[in-house]
Amino acid sequence: MGVPYHRQLADKQALAARALHAVGPDIRWAEPFASAESGYRNKAKWVVGGDEKNPSIGILDENREGIDLRRCGICEPALIDAFPALVDFIARTGLVPYDVNRRRGDIKYLIVTASPQGELLVRFVLRSLDRLEEIRRRLPDLQSALPQLAVASVNLHPEHKAVLEGDQEIVLTEQSTLLMRLGDVGLHVGPQSFFQTNTAVAAGLYRQAAAWAAQIAPTSVLDLYCGVGGFALHCAPASANTIHGVEVSADAVSSARRSAADLPDPDRFTFDADDAATQRLDADLVIVNPPRRGLGATVADRIEAGAARHVVYSSCNPATLATDLARMPSLNPVEAKLFDMFPQTTHVEVAVLLERR
Template sequence: MPVCPHFIAGQCRSCQWLEMPYSQQLDEKKAHLVQQLVGLDLSQLEWLPTYPSAQQGFRNKAKMVVSGSVERPILGILSNPNDPQSAVDLSDCLLYPSHFAHIFHQLKIFIGRAGLVPYHITKRKGELKYILLTESQINGTLMLRFVLRSTAKLALIQRELPLLLANLPQIKVVSLNIQPKHAAILEGEEEIFLTEQKQLEENFNQIPLFIRPQGFFQTNPKVAESLYGTAQQWIKNLPISNIWDLFCGVGGFGLHCAAILQEKGRNVQLTGIEISPSAIASASSSAEKLGLTQVKFQSLDAANFALVQNERPDLLIVNPPRRGIGKELAQFLNKLQPHFILYSSCNAVSMGKDLRELSRYQAQKIQLFDMFPHTAHYEVLIFLKRIDDKFK
């Protein structure tokens, strides 16, 4: 198990289960998942082995609260969100790749040179609120975002940026996100790019994906790659020609499924729905690079889209936020009756409630993916088939 000095000192408890043996963590998560399925017909359900994670260095993204002073910035967390004196520097956090520590050191120097005064919560003064750093696993390139209260320091940032990029040439995307509100909101609507490149390329299972600001992307790429690959394998031999991917994000699930079916000579239509325009832009780039022509990604509310459709997809993919798909959409799906449903969830409690509403469907396969080691959180993928469906 990783030995974390911040956990031992009681400074950071984000990894609540750090002292629990990893095998026990996986057992606890499996037991919790089983509990959420009590009362469902599991007579046809195949349980696949839990997919584990590396225990440290697995995150591709760091979200760092900036505190301290401009001369001595602190990148990490506030153990008390309303007390800047409770700052804990997590530049050496074991969840990040070890080389992130050098990057954070360079960013602290940059903060001083650009005069980016950390935002002081109680005084409501200062400019720099967060630093967001994301890395592509295929080539090690980085996206760097500064969350600022205003554009007041834009000229100074532009002046100092060339030196930062010379010291850290792996940084390919830099942007400023403007979040002027005094509220616990990570980012604002305005994004100002300071580099010509605006996205990072990623690749899971030979499927190109793109990471952009304000677009959700899984933070544990190795486990996410297995999650998408598993979905692809589960559906590759099924008679599918029309796919809906609701809450599609950057299109990981839908693109994996459409690509494998096209490989097998199927004429597949894919419709992806996601509220984030940034994520939709990424998904569209991926489809173009894959040469998928019968694909339509749209920036819409997923539930609102589905509830007004008349056509029926063969395969419906849902990867909802923690609240799940909800009773209204679940009951609509009972009436719409797609042949198959792939449901990916980061909250098994809401998923269990949704499965009880999906009364026309029976669970066929399930697998737990440990996306978030040392916490109670996990991802789960379940495959459902319409009860009276003739397809096997």
């Protein structure tokens, strides 16, 4: 923060290029895809602090007391506008903020996602279900205050440990997914599904991958770590008879299947909840979007030994991307583009097109 935005982009491009130079000295780098400098984040993951009469949403300080960030400049306007009503709902419902030091209280986190159309998915992460019926009873009041509320849920997180959510999710509304419409493709996002936090940049990333897929004209596409199907549903050129996605999250796979069902040709798409390391890698085009740790040796080695003529690799960590590319020497990185998913930070997202030598 404080560095002029054009410098931020240039620095990130240089960082990514340096990281990949040893494995791809001849990569053609496109112009970076820029983001809005503020108001870009579509999801807020706030700790609920303060007390039951005056709850805060934001982060904890060094004493584990709440710092309120409801006016945070990186959040989309739809989130900023919704926060006062949500804080008021927490107070009116009698939800006691979880006290980390004393290990008592009701609500730990508030997680809110906004769609491009301004609809909201709201999750209340609770220590127990003691206040569940009170939340249900008062939910119509929240819906009246926030007509844009599309999905509301309670996540049960009873353990005292530094993770954001638990396994059990209870959807409180008739609608169970938030529709993120990006051009001609609508992506259904469930409460526990991953979606890129910068909608405009995610749309640009998907368009680039789709352009590469159209250029390649594969007969089959395999999307590993597919999430809610963003890449698979965008990278479906007419040449591809089958587009298959794999993701460990059952919630995300359910969302991807629902999104595919809305398309004119849903039969071309299949999605499975499974481990990427167990898949047959025999598609013409393999798309990978792994977490920060990268593909790892098992998956990278299998792609190297596989039959894919092309790979599209979307990475949020140039260091692990470089390590993975070094494990796949028969796949030559020919084109790359940086996507500024997280302005005002040093984090980068890079998409690379690989072609078998």
